[in-house]
Amino acid sequence: LSEIRIIPIEGVPDVLAGDDVALLIVDAAGDGTLLDGDVLVVTQKVVSKAEGRILPLDDKSAAIEAESKRVLRVGRTGMAISETHHGFVCANAGVDESNIEGDNIALLPVDPDASARRIRARIKHLATVDVGVVISDTFGRAWRLGQTDVAIGVAGIHPFVDHVGGVDVYGKELVATRIAIADELAGAAEMVMGKAERICAAIVRGAPAVPGPGAAVQIVRPAQDDLFR
């Protein structure tokens, strides 16, 4: 039975600028917890903290403007739906103030795929395991209420599982089925993290992610193909 397990990593301490997130996670997980082929999902917030992407709350408007390549829409509450410089479309260009000490805001990492690659390399060094890494953030969606976690950084796995060209159980060719598994991994991990607990990392074990080079920017739909940008 090929079941999947989603295992929260408890006990990661508060992350501060300059901290080695991979080391804190490996220490909290304990020896032998991470296994080859696991996908480690880490929340954007701790990565941003470690990378010093924190500003005073007073700078929020300026930060949203600076983090936005352009603004797609502004809602009635003043919240902007922005495209970030990475190409992600999200509220306030990913700038937010939850789960940060004091009157501060966090910005997205400058290059979350690079952050994911660094964490993956560091874990390989520290724990001698080959894991995929997904950096997750909580995004709203067009047409659907509520938010889900999606991947803003990926390393060590393909962000998609591709059924294009495969056949279904009746032997018919499957067209246009390309699962964004990095996003499903992020969403699955969110379920063990909650928002009010100090869980910033989770292991997903047994998922059908394909090992190899991959990046979250591959998930960004090119503007010229985007019917809703």
Add this chain to the structure above:
Amino acid sequence: LSEIRIIPIEGVPDVLAGDDVALLIVDAAGDGTLLDGDVLVVTQKVVSKAEGRILPLDDKSAAIEAESKRVLRVGRTGMAISETHHGFVCANAGVDESNIEGDNIALLPVDPDASARRIRARIKHLATVDVGVVISDTFGRAWRLGQTDVAIGVAGIHPFVDHVGGVDVYGKELVATRIAIADELAGAAEMVMGKAERICAAIVRGAPAVPGPGAAVQIVRPAQDDLFR
């Protein structure tokens, strides 16, 4: 350690019009497999088959038109992004031809929330367990490439986990964090289903879904609040 398990249910036979999907799933899962508090995720395709929502491929264009309340956009390949009568926004109003015998297409269930409630009630009767039910389908997204599974039917759980009004680890009030857990459950379950295998149902055990009455139509963003409709 509050981990989550995602368990595929193998051995469900081909589903035909009039079949009792809940019975087929309970039989395949085996006695004692489903537990109180589990969420059972069932793919739309088998629910549509059981409900006879199958038409000849020749009727595809007419079916897409009939299933669409309106068309938001038409892509270069001719694929319509439609709003269904339920309010879901998806490709071709959810009409598709994968994993169906012969030259046929499947339409979405007429009322997937009612389908979910029927499956839930039937499982309660057959297996004496109180489970949440999510009916999942594979949808594309604005701005992001690839598809993920989302909930089109829900029963026995709230579709959201609401952090609005809660506080984060620093005691600050969390605003605007409402996780669409029904969608995360559907996406998580997709990872054990694949597309080319005969897995049409999975158990998610340990997820923080809140038991109670709930429906997938609650996830539909009202048109008047929707900046991208």
